[in-house]
Amino acid sequence: MSESILKDAKQKMGKSLDNLNRELATIRTGRANSNMLDRVMVNYYGAPTPVNQLAGIAVPEARMLTVTPYDKSSVDDVLKAIQQADLGVNPTSDGTMIRITVPQLTEERRKEFVKDARKEGENAKVAIRNVRREANDELKRLEKDGELTEDDLRSYSDDVQQLTDKHINEIDAICDEKEKDIMSV
Template sequence: MKISNPIIKEAQEKMSKSEDSLQRELGNIRAGRANASLLSRINVNYYGVETPLNQMAQISVPEARVLLVKPYDKSALKDVEHAILASDLGISPANDGSAIRLVIPQLTEERRQELAKQVRAKTEDGKVAVRNIRRDMMDQLKQSEKDGDLNEDELHSLEEQAQQVTDESVKNLDLIADDKEKEILEG
């Protein structure tokens, strides 16, 4: 849908950012499969500087449930191992002297249900954010009418566009959540 009003365009961009944020948050939920994004929040104390793990090591997925972390600097292997142990990942690293293997354990049915609930909760947070953006957008449109920038018919038309943009964003959030839930439950 082509949007020409700057208020709706700005709101649409904010909603898109909410969708991206949900995608990133759900990427951090462990679904029983190896995924490099599981390590995206881990920082390593590297020569006194907190450095993101993905900037100082190659992270690959050699098997469906195995992550392989190869630091570019082999002397940082112990630091990487300590950072992974200190994280909330809950996976014990296996250090073979040149790389670290992380074996993602199979999820129990109970744990799958808990993770699915987390997905739904994070999705609801995303929907709340989208509804807040919609509310602000509607307030701005009504203010534009009061200021004389819009007549009543234009306001009504723009409100319909705003609702369409909102509905589209909510639908996208649901699709993102459904994909993640399916990944978790089928594992």
């Protein structure tokens, strides 16, 4: 039973790391990246649909994205959604394809993006700590029910803490790497 609690905690912490990586991928750096458009939702026939399901996204140059909708009649809808997504880019359309030129980031804007990345890192740390708390509460409940001894509780609690420390260090490393990526010109 206690092993399954540890396994479950490890799985949940891994999902928090995966979520952090997805969130950080949407934060702009000085280069074009198709993940920038992951959060863009297009109103397609009345249903909000992710742009990457409606169009092919390519990176032909380091600072340019091209978005080619599969349905040519949805070009204007996709263009409008990208403009409203507040990505700091100005897309242009030629009727069949949308081109997005990624402007060079200013020092001030880079620092804002670093703050956003750090905020996402803190959110991930909070999620990890919540998983730790849930696991420890479950272990304490088992000890109270007589299924664990006090020594076993202490041992498993130490394992949960080691797991937490490992994942928090990974979050710090991921955020440091993203910060370097954002700040490089």
